[in-house]
Amino acid sequence: MKTKLTRVLLIPLLMTGISGSAFSDDDEREHGFFNRMWGGGKSADVAMVDNAKYQQECGSCHFAYQPGLLPARSWTKMMSGLDQHFGENAELPAQDVAQLGAYLEANAADRSDYKRSRKIISSLEASDAPLRITEVPYIIRKHRELSPRMLAENPQVVSLSRCQACHTRAETGSYSESEIKIPGFGRWDD
Ligand code: HEC
Ligand code: HEC
Structure with missing residues:
Protein backbone atom coordinates (compact mmCIF):
# COMPACT_ATOMS: atom_id res chain seq x y z
CA MET A 1 0.00 0.00 0.00
CA LYS A 2 2.76 2.37 0.99
CA THR A 3 4.94 1.66 -2.05
CA LYS A 4 2.01 2.04 -4.40
CA LEU A 5 1.23 5.47 -3.03
CA THR A 6 4.85 6.54 -3.34
CA ARG A 7 4.89 5.45 -6.96
CA VAL A 8 1.69 7.33 -7.76
CA LEU A 9 3.13 10.48 -6.27
CA LEU A 10 6.59 10.04 -7.67
CA ILE A 11 5.71 9.60 -11.35
CA PRO A 12 4.03 12.96 -11.91
CA LEU A 13 6.78 14.59 -9.88
CA LEU A 14 9.44 13.09 -12.11
CA MET A 15 7.52 14.10 -15.21
CA THR A 16 7.33 17.71 -14.06
CA GLY A 17 11.05 17.64 -13.52
CA ILE A 18 11.69 16.26 -17.01
CA SER A 19 9.40 18.64 -18.87
CA GLY A 20 10.79 21.50 -16.83
CA SER A 21 14.33 20.88 -17.94
CA ALA A 22 13.35 20.13 -21.54
CA PHE A 23 11.95 23.63 -21.88
CA SER A 24 14.47 25.34 -19.67
CA ASP A 25 15.53 27.41 -22.66
CA ASP A 26 12.13 29.03 -22.81
CA ASP A 27 10.29 31.27 -20.41
CA GLU A 28 6.82 29.81 -20.40
CA ARG A 29 7.26 28.40 -16.93
CA GLU A 30 8.09 31.78 -15.55
CA HIS A 31 4.57 32.99 -16.04
CA GLY A 32 3.27 30.05 -14.04
CA PHE A 33 1.04 30.41 -11.06
CA PHE A 34 3.55 28.81 -8.70
CA ASN A 35 6.34 30.99 -9.85
CA ARG A 36 4.30 34.09 -9.08
CA MET A 37 3.05 32.68 -5.78
CA TRP A 38 6.56 31.97 -4.62
CA GLY A 39 7.98 35.20 -5.85
CA GLY A 40 10.26 33.72 -8.49
CA GLY A 41 11.71 36.86 -10.04
CA LYS A 42 10.32 40.35 -10.14
CA SER A 43 6.93 41.12 -11.59
CA ALA A 44 8.26 43.41 -14.35
CA ASP A 45 10.50 41.95 -17.04
CA VAL A 46 13.04 44.77 -17.01
CA ALA A 47 13.48 47.72 -14.65
CA MET A 48 11.30 50.70 -15.51
CA VAL A 49 12.84 53.97 -16.72
CA ASP A 50 13.15 56.21 -13.65
CA ASN A 51 15.14 59.10 -15.06
CA ALA A 52 13.20 62.13 -16.30
CA LYS A 53 16.01 63.44 -18.45
CA TYR A 54 16.43 60.07 -20.13
CA GLN A 55 12.69 59.84 -20.76
CA GLN A 56 12.74 63.30 -22.30
CA GLU A 57 15.91 63.11 -24.40
CA CYS A 58 15.86 59.47 -25.47
CA GLY A 59 12.12 59.13 -25.65
CA SER A 60 11.40 62.01 -28.03
CA CYS A 61 11.92 60.19 -31.34
CA HIS A 62 10.95 56.71 -30.19
CA PHE A 63 10.00 54.62 -27.18
CA ALA A 64 12.39 55.24 -24.26
CA TYR A 65 14.01 51.80 -24.30
CA GLN A 66 14.81 50.53 -20.82
CA PRO A 67 18.55 50.44 -20.02
CA GLY A 68 18.12 46.77 -19.03
CA LEU A 69 17.51 45.80 -22.68
CA LEU A 70 21.19 46.08 -23.69
CA PRO A 71 24.54 45.45 -22.00
CA ALA A 72 26.60 48.40 -20.70
CA ARG A 73 29.14 47.98 -23.52
CA SER A 74 26.37 48.62 -26.09
CA TRP A 75 25.25 51.82 -24.37
CA THR A 76 28.84 53.06 -24.10
CA LYS A 77 29.28 52.56 -27.82
CA MET A 78 25.94 54.19 -28.66
CA MET A 79 26.58 57.26 -26.49
CA SER A 80 29.92 57.87 -28.17
CA GLY A 81 28.32 58.19 -31.61
CA LEU A 82 25.09 60.14 -31.14
CA ASP A 83 25.88 62.39 -34.11
CA GLN A 84 25.37 59.35 -36.31
CA HIS A 85 22.54 57.59 -34.57
CA PHE A 86 20.85 55.22 -37.06
CA GLY A 87 21.00 57.86 -39.75
CA GLU A 88 19.84 60.66 -37.44
CA ASN A 89 21.72 63.31 -35.53
CA ALA A 90 20.84 62.77 -31.86
CA GLU A 91 23.73 64.82 -30.47
CA LEU A 92 23.45 66.24 -26.94
CA PRO A 93 25.61 68.59 -24.84
CA ALA A 94 28.66 66.76 -23.41
CA GLN A 95 27.30 67.04 -19.89
CA ASP A 96 24.04 65.31 -20.84
CA VAL A 97 25.90 62.59 -22.72
CA ALA A 98 27.96 61.89 -19.59
CA GLN A 99 24.92 61.93 -17.31
CA LEU A 100 22.71 59.76 -19.50
CA GLY A 101 25.61 57.44 -20.32
CA ALA A 102 26.19 56.87 -16.61
CA TYR A 103 22.49 56.16 -16.07
CA LEU A 104 22.38 53.67 -18.96
CA GLU A 105 25.54 51.87 -17.89
CA ALA A 106 24.55 51.63 -14.21
CA ASN A 107 21.19 50.08 -15.15
CA ALA A 108 22.29 48.02 -18.14
CA ALA A 109 21.24 44.41 -18.63
CA ASP A 110 24.53 43.06 -17.23
CA ARG A 111 24.01 45.09 -14.04
CA SER A 112 20.41 44.01 -13.52
CA ASP A 113 18.83 40.96 -11.98
CA TYR A 114 15.50 41.32 -13.80
CA LYS A 115 14.72 38.14 -15.68
CA ARG A 116 14.62 39.47 -19.28
CA SER A 117 17.85 41.39 -18.71
CA ARG A 118 19.50 38.16 -17.64
CA LYS A 119 18.12 36.31 -20.69
CA ILE A 120 19.40 39.04 -22.97
CA ILE A 121 22.89 38.79 -21.49
CA SER A 122 23.04 35.02 -21.65
CA SER A 123 22.12 35.07 -25.35
CA LEU A 124 25.11 37.32 -26.17
CA GLU A 125 28.83 36.56 -26.41
CA ALA A 126 30.95 38.65 -24.03
CA SER A 127 32.38 40.49 -27.04
CA ASP A 128 29.00 41.30 -28.64
CA ALA A 129 27.89 44.91 -28.30
CA PRO A 130 24.77 45.23 -30.47
CA LEU A 131 23.39 48.74 -30.94
CA ARG A 132 19.95 47.37 -31.61
CA ILE A 133 17.79 45.53 -29.08
CA THR A 134 16.13 43.95 -32.11
CA GLU A 135 19.48 42.32 -32.98
CA VAL A 136 19.84 40.55 -29.65
CA PRO A 137 19.46 36.78 -30.27
CA TYR A 138 17.03 36.35 -27.38
CA ILE A 139 14.79 39.15 -28.70
CA ILE A 140 14.92 37.74 -32.24
CA ARG A 141 14.02 34.29 -30.95
CA LYS A 142 11.07 35.59 -28.94
C1 HEC B 1 16.55 62.50 -33.43
C2 HEC B 1 15.77 61.32 -33.07
C3 HEC B 1 16.38 60.36 -32.08
C4 HEC B 1 16.81 60.64 -30.78
C5 HEC B 1 16.81 61.96 -30.04
C6 HEC B 1 17.24 59.35 -30.24
N1 HEC B 1 17.06 58.35 -31.14
FE1 HEC B 1 17.41 56.40 -30.84
N2 HEC B 1 16.84 55.97 -32.74
C7 HEC B 1 16.45 56.92 -33.67
C8 HEC B 1 16.19 56.24 -34.94
C9 HEC B 1 15.73 56.91 -36.23
C10 HEC B 1 16.42 54.87 -34.73
C11 HEC B 1 16.26 53.74 -35.71
C12 HEC B 1 14.81 53.31 -35.68
C13 HEC B 1 14.47 52.21 -36.62
O1 HEC B 1 15.30 51.71 -37.33
O2 HEC B 1 13.28 51.83 -36.61
C14 HEC B 1 16.84 54.75 -33.32
C15 HEC B 1 17.12 53.54 -32.73
C16 HEC B 1 17.52 53.38 -31.41
C17 HEC B 1 17.79 52.12 -30.78
C18 HEC B 1 17.70 50.75 -31.43
C19 HEC B 1 16.28 50.20 -31.40
C20 HEC B 1 16.22 48.82 -32.03
O3 HEC B 1 15.91 48.73 -33.23
O4 HEC B 1 16.48 47.84 -31.33
C21 HEC B 1 18.17 52.37 -29.50
C22 HEC B 1 18.55 51.36 -28.45
C23 HEC B 1 18.14 53.81 -29.34
N3 HEC B 1 17.71 54.39 -30.50
C24 HEC B 1 18.49 54.47 -28.17
C25 HEC B 1 18.50 55.86 -28.05
C26 HEC B 1 19.03 56.56 -26.89
C27 HEC B 1 19.66 55.91 -25.68
C28 HEC B 1 18.82 57.90 -27.11
C29 HEC B 1 19.20 59.06 -26.21
C30 HEC B 1 20.60 59.25 -25.99
C31 HEC B 1 18.18 58.02 -28.42
N4 HEC B 1 18.02 56.77 -28.95
C32 HEC B 1 17.78 59.21 -28.97
C33 HEC B 1 16.29 58.26 -33.45
C34 HEC B 1 16.56 58.93 -32.30
C1 HEC C 1 4.48 43.15 -33.65
C2 HEC C 1 4.33 43.10 -32.21
C3 HEC C 1 5.56 43.17 -31.32
C4 HEC C 1 6.52 44.14 -31.28
C5 HEC C 1 6.64 45.39 -32.12
C6 HEC C 1 7.44 43.75 -30.22
N1 HEC C 1 7.04 42.57 -29.67
FE1 HEC C 1 7.91 41.61 -28.11
N2 HEC C 1 6.62 40.05 -28.33
C7 HEC C 1 5.57 40.00 -29.22
C8 HEC C 1 4.94 38.71 -29.13
C9 HEC C 1 3.75 38.25 -29.94
C10 HEC C 1 5.63 37.98 -28.15
C11 HEC C 1 5.34 36.61 -27.59
C12 HEC C 1 6.04 35.55 -28.33
C13 HEC C 1 5.74 34.21 -27.67
O1 HEC C 1 4.69 33.67 -27.90
O2 HEC C 1 6.55 33.78 -26.88
C14 HEC C 1 6.69 38.87 -27.66
C15 HEC C 1 7.58 38.53 -26.66
C16 HEC C 1 8.49 39.39 -26.08
C17 HEC C 1 9.29 39.11 -24.93
C18 HEC C 1 9.26 37.83 -24.11
C19 HEC C 1 8.09 37.90 -23.17
C20 HEC C 1 7.66 36.58 -22.64
O3 HEC C 1 6.74 36.59 -21.85
O4 HEC C 1 8.22 35.55 -23.00
C21 HEC C 1 10.06 40.21 -24.67
C22 HEC C 1 11.03 40.41 -23.53
C23 HEC C 1 9.74 41.18 -25.70
N3 HEC C 1 8.79 40.65 -26.53
C24 HEC C 1 10.34 42.41 -25.79
C25 HEC C 1 10.13 43.28 -26.87
C26 HEC C 1 10.88 44.50 -27.07
C27 HEC C 1 11.97 45.00 -26.14
C28 HEC C 1 10.42 45.06 -28.22
C29 HEC C 1 10.92 46.30 -28.91
C30 HEC C 1 12.36 46.38 -29.15
C31 HEC C 1 9.34 44.20 -28.72
N4 HEC C 1 9.21 43.13 -27.89
C32 HEC C 1 8.59 44.45 -29.85
C33 HEC C 1 5.17 41.02 -30.07
C34 HEC C 1 5.89 42.18 -30.32
Whole structure:
Protein backbone atom coordinates (compact mmCIF):
# COMPACT_ATOMS: atom_id res chain seq x y z
CA MET A 1 0.00 0.00 0.00
CA LYS A 2 2.76 2.37 0.99
CA THR A 3 4.94 1.66 -2.05
CA LYS A 4 2.01 2.04 -4.40
CA LEU A 5 1.23 5.47 -3.03
CA THR A 6 4.85 6.54 -3.34
CA ARG A 7 4.89 5.45 -6.96
CA VAL A 8 1.69 7.33 -7.76
CA LEU A 9 3.13 10.48 -6.27
CA LEU A 10 6.59 10.04 -7.67
CA ILE A 11 5.71 9.60 -11.35
CA PRO A 12 4.03 12.96 -11.91
CA LEU A 13 6.78 14.59 -9.88
CA LEU A 14 9.44 13.09 -12.11
CA MET A 15 7.52 14.10 -15.21
CA THR A 16 7.33 17.71 -14.06
CA GLY A 17 11.05 17.64 -13.52
CA ILE A 18 11.69 16.26 -17.01
CA SER A 19 9.40 18.64 -18.87
CA GLY A 20 10.79 21.50 -16.83
CA SER A 21 14.33 20.88 -17.94
CA ALA A 22 13.35 20.13 -21.54
CA PHE A 23 11.95 23.63 -21.88
CA SER A 24 14.47 25.34 -19.67
CA ASP A 25 15.53 27.41 -22.66
CA ASP A 26 12.13 29.03 -22.81
CA ASP A 27 10.29 31.27 -20.41
CA GLU A 28 6.82 29.81 -20.40
CA ARG A 29 7.26 28.40 -16.93
CA GLU A 30 8.09 31.78 -15.55
CA HIS A 31 4.57 32.99 -16.04
CA GLY A 32 3.27 30.05 -14.04
CA PHE A 33 1.04 30.41 -11.06
CA PHE A 34 3.55 28.81 -8.70
CA ASN A 35 6.34 30.99 -9.85
CA ARG A 36 4.30 34.09 -9.08
CA MET A 37 3.05 32.68 -5.78
CA TRP A 38 6.56 31.97 -4.62
CA GLY A 39 7.98 35.20 -5.85
CA GLY A 40 10.26 33.72 -8.49
CA GLY A 41 11.71 36.86 -10.04
CA LYS A 42 10.32 40.35 -10.14
CA SER A 43 6.93 41.12 -11.59
CA ALA A 44 8.26 43.41 -14.35
CA ASP A 45 10.50 41.95 -17.04
CA VAL A 46 13.04 44.77 -17.01
CA ALA A 47 13.48 47.72 -14.65
CA MET A 48 11.30 50.70 -15.51
CA VAL A 49 12.84 53.97 -16.72
CA ASP A 50 13.15 56.21 -13.65
CA ASN A 51 15.14 59.10 -15.06
CA ALA A 52 13.20 62.13 -16.30
CA LYS A 53 16.01 63.44 -18.45
CA TYR A 54 16.43 60.07 -20.13
CA GLN A 55 12.69 59.84 -20.76
CA GLN A 56 12.74 63.30 -22.30
CA GLU A 57 15.91 63.11 -24.40
CA CYS A 58 15.86 59.47 -25.47
CA GLY A 59 12.12 59.13 -25.65
CA SER A 60 11.40 62.01 -28.03
CA CYS A 61 11.92 60.19 -31.34
CA HIS A 62 10.95 56.71 -30.19
CA PHE A 63 10.00 54.62 -27.18
CA ALA A 64 12.39 55.24 -24.26
CA TYR A 65 14.01 51.80 -24.30
CA GLN A 66 14.81 50.53 -20.82
CA PRO A 67 18.55 50.44 -20.02
CA GLY A 68 18.12 46.77 -19.03
CA LEU A 69 17.51 45.80 -22.68
CA LEU A 70 21.19 46.08 -23.69
CA PRO A 71 24.54 45.45 -22.00
CA ALA A 72 26.60 48.40 -20.70
CA ARG A 73 29.14 47.98 -23.52
CA SER A 74 26.37 48.62 -26.09
CA TRP A 75 25.25 51.82 -24.37
CA THR A 76 28.84 53.06 -24.10
CA LYS A 77 29.28 52.56 -27.82
CA MET A 78 25.94 54.19 -28.66
CA MET A 79 26.58 57.26 -26.49
CA SER A 80 29.92 57.87 -28.17
CA GLY A 81 28.32 58.19 -31.61
CA LEU A 82 25.09 60.14 -31.14
CA ASP A 83 25.88 62.39 -34.11
CA GLN A 84 25.37 59.35 -36.31
CA HIS A 85 22.54 57.59 -34.57
CA PHE A 86 20.85 55.22 -37.06
CA GLY A 87 21.00 57.86 -39.75
CA GLU A 88 19.84 60.66 -37.44
CA ASN A 89 21.72 63.31 -35.53
CA ALA A 90 20.84 62.77 -31.86
CA GLU A 91 23.73 64.82 -30.47
CA LEU A 92 23.45 66.24 -26.94
CA PRO A 93 25.61 68.59 -24.84
CA ALA A 94 28.66 66.76 -23.41
CA GLN A 95 27.30 67.04 -19.89
CA ASP A 96 24.04 65.31 -20.84
CA VAL A 97 25.90 62.59 -22.72
CA ALA A 98 27.96 61.89 -19.59
CA GLN A 99 24.92 61.93 -17.31
CA LEU A 100 22.71 59.76 -19.50
CA GLY A 101 25.61 57.44 -20.32
CA ALA A 102 26.19 56.87 -16.61
CA TYR A 103 22.49 56.16 -16.07
CA LEU A 104 22.38 53.67 -18.96
CA GLU A 105 25.54 51.87 -17.89
CA ALA A 106 24.55 51.63 -14.21
CA ASN A 107 21.19 50.08 -15.15
CA ALA A 108 22.29 48.02 -18.14
CA ALA A 109 21.24 44.41 -18.63
CA ASP A 110 24.53 43.06 -17.23
CA ARG A 111 24.01 45.09 -14.04
CA SER A 112 20.41 44.01 -13.52
CA ASP A 113 18.83 40.96 -11.98
CA TYR A 114 15.50 41.32 -13.80
CA LYS A 115 14.72 38.14 -15.68
CA ARG A 116 14.62 39.47 -19.28
CA SER A 117 17.85 41.39 -18.71
CA ARG A 118 19.50 38.16 -17.64
CA LYS A 119 18.12 36.31 -20.69
CA ILE A 120 19.40 39.04 -22.97
CA ILE A 121 22.89 38.79 -21.49
CA SER A 122 23.04 35.02 -21.65
CA SER A 123 22.12 35.07 -25.35
CA LEU A 124 25.11 37.32 -26.17
CA GLU A 125 28.83 36.56 -26.41
CA ALA A 126 30.95 38.65 -24.03
CA SER A 127 32.38 40.49 -27.04
CA ASP A 128 29.00 41.30 -28.64
CA ALA A 129 27.89 44.91 -28.30
CA PRO A 130 24.77 45.23 -30.47
CA LEU A 131 23.39 48.74 -30.94
CA ARG A 132 19.95 47.37 -31.61
CA ILE A 133 17.79 45.53 -29.08
CA THR A 134 16.13 43.95 -32.11
CA GLU A 135 19.48 42.32 -32.98
CA VAL A 136 19.84 40.55 -29.65
CA PRO A 137 19.46 36.78 -30.27
CA TYR A 138 17.03 36.35 -27.38
CA ILE A 139 14.79 39.15 -28.70
CA ILE A 140 14.92 37.74 -32.24
CA ARG A 141 14.02 34.29 -30.95
CA LYS A 142 11.07 35.59 -28.94
CA HIS A 143 9.55 37.22 -32.03
CA ARG A 144 10.12 34.57 -34.67
CA GLU A 145 6.45 33.54 -34.74
CA LEU A 146 5.32 36.97 -35.91
CA SER A 147 4.25 37.00 -39.57
CA PRO A 148 5.10 39.84 -42.00
CA ARG A 149 1.39 40.77 -41.96
CA MET A 150 1.60 41.37 -38.22
CA LEU A 151 4.88 43.25 -38.38
CA ALA A 152 6.53 44.82 -41.47
CA GLU A 153 3.33 44.93 -43.54
CA ASN A 154 1.26 46.15 -40.61
CA PRO A 155 0.90 49.95 -40.97
CA GLN A 156 0.33 50.27 -37.22
CA VAL A 157 3.57 48.47 -36.37
CA VAL A 158 6.04 48.50 -39.31
CA SER A 159 9.08 47.68 -37.22
CA LEU A 160 9.99 45.43 -34.34
CA SER A 161 11.72 48.46 -32.82
CA ARG A 162 8.28 49.82 -31.89
CA CYS A 163 7.91 47.73 -28.74
CA GLN A 164 4.96 49.68 -27.38
CA ALA A 165 2.85 49.04 -30.51
CA CYS A 166 2.25 45.47 -29.28
CA HIS A 167 3.39 45.39 -25.66
CA THR A 168 0.62 47.45 -24.09
CA ARG A 169 2.52 47.95 -20.82
CA ALA A 170 6.03 48.27 -22.24
CA GLU A 171 6.47 51.61 -20.50
CA THR A 172 6.26 49.91 -17.13
CA GLY A 173 8.98 47.44 -18.07
CA SER A 174 6.44 44.66 -18.49
CA TYR A 175 6.56 42.49 -21.62
CA SER A 176 4.31 39.74 -20.34
CA GLU A 177 2.58 37.63 -22.99
CA SER A 178 -0.83 38.28 -21.45
CA GLU A 179 -0.45 42.00 -22.17
CA ILE A 180 0.40 41.69 -25.86
CA LYS A 181 -2.06 43.05 -28.41
CA ILE A 182 -1.07 43.11 -32.07
CA PRO A 183 -2.79 46.07 -33.77
CA GLY A 184 -5.40 44.76 -36.22
CA PHE A 185 -5.05 41.22 -34.86
CA GLY A 186 -5.90 41.48 -31.21
CA ARG A 187 -4.57 39.55 -28.27
CA TRP A 188 -1.69 37.20 -28.71
CA ASP A 189 -2.70 33.63 -27.93
CA ASP A 190 0.17 31.26 -28.16
C1 HEC B 1 16.55 62.50 -33.43
C2 HEC B 1 15.77 61.32 -33.07
C3 HEC B 1 16.38 60.36 -32.08
C4 HEC B 1 16.81 60.64 -30.78
C5 HEC B 1 16.81 61.96 -30.04
C6 HEC B 1 17.24 59.35 -30.24
N1 HEC B 1 17.06 58.35 -31.14
FE1 HEC B 1 17.41 56.40 -30.84
N2 HEC B 1 16.84 55.97 -32.74
C7 HEC B 1 16.45 56.92 -33.67
C8 HEC B 1 16.19 56.24 -34.94
C9 HEC B 1 15.73 56.91 -36.23
C10 HEC B 1 16.42 54.87 -34.73
C11 HEC B 1 16.26 53.74 -35.71
C12 HEC B 1 14.81 53.31 -35.68
C13 HEC B 1 14.47 52.21 -36.62
O1 HEC B 1 15.30 51.71 -37.33
O2 HEC B 1 13.28 51.83 -36.61
C14 HEC B 1 16.84 54.75 -33.32
C15 HEC B 1 17.12 53.54 -32.73
C16 HEC B 1 17.52 53.38 -31.41
C17 HEC B 1 17.79 52.12 -30.78
C18 HEC B 1 17.70 50.75 -31.43
C19 HEC B 1 16.28 50.20 -31.40
C20 HEC B 1 16.22 48.82 -32.03
O3 HEC B 1 15.91 48.73 -33.23
O4 HEC B 1 16.48 47.84 -31.33
C21 HEC B 1 18.17 52.37 -29.50
C22 HEC B 1 18.55 51.36 -28.45
C23 HEC B 1 18.14 53.81 -29.34
N3 HEC B 1 17.71 54.39 -30.50
C24 HEC B 1 18.49 54.47 -28.17
C25 HEC B 1 18.50 55.86 -28.05
C26 HEC B 1 19.03 56.56 -26.89
C27 HEC B 1 19.66 55.91 -25.68
C28 HEC B 1 18.82 57.90 -27.11
C29 HEC B 1 19.20 59.06 -26.21
C30 HEC B 1 20.60 59.25 -25.99
C31 HEC B 1 18.18 58.02 -28.42
N4 HEC B 1 18.02 56.77 -28.95
C32 HEC B 1 17.78 59.21 -28.97
C33 HEC B 1 16.29 58.26 -33.45
C34 HEC B 1 16.56 58.93 -32.30
C1 HEC C 1 4.48 43.15 -33.65
C2 HEC C 1 4.33 43.10 -32.21
C3 HEC C 1 5.56 43.17 -31.32
C4 HEC C 1 6.52 44.14 -31.28
C5 HEC C 1 6.64 45.39 -32.12
C6 HEC C 1 7.44 43.75 -30.22
N1 HEC C 1 7.04 42.57 -29.67
FE1 HEC C 1 7.91 41.61 -28.11
N2 HEC C 1 6.62 40.05 -28.33
C7 HEC C 1 5.57 40.00 -29.22
C8 HEC C 1 4.94 38.71 -29.13
C9 HEC C 1 3.75 38.25 -29.94
C10 HEC C 1 5.63 37.98 -28.15
C11 HEC C 1 5.34 36.61 -27.59
C12 HEC C 1 6.04 35.55 -28.33
C13 HEC C 1 5.74 34.21 -27.67
O1 HEC C 1 4.69 33.67 -27.90
O2 HEC C 1 6.55 33.78 -26.88
C14 HEC C 1 6.69 38.87 -27.66
C15 HEC C 1 7.58 38.53 -26.66
C16 HEC C 1 8.49 39.39 -26.08
C17 HEC C 1 9.29 39.11 -24.93
C18 HEC C 1 9.26 37.83 -24.11
C19 HEC C 1 8.09 37.90 -23.17
C20 HEC C 1 7.66 36.58 -22.64
O3 HEC C 1 6.74 36.59 -21.85
O4 HEC C 1 8.22 35.55 -23.00
C21 HEC C 1 10.06 40.21 -24.67
C22 HEC C 1 11.03 40.41 -23.53
C23 HEC C 1 9.74 41.18 -25.70
N3 HEC C 1 8.79 40.65 -26.53
C24 HEC C 1 10.34 42.41 -25.79
C25 HEC C 1 10.13 43.28 -26.87
C26 HEC C 1 10.88 44.50 -27.07
C27 HEC C 1 11.97 45.00 -26.14
C28 HEC C 1 10.42 45.06 -28.22
C29 HEC C 1 10.92 46.30 -28.91
C30 HEC C 1 12.36 46.38 -29.15
C31 HEC C 1 9.34 44.20 -28.72
N4 HEC C 1 9.21 43.13 -27.89
C32 HEC C 1 8.59 44.45 -29.85
C33 HEC C 1 5.17 41.02 -30.07
C34 HEC C 1 5.89 42.18 -30.32
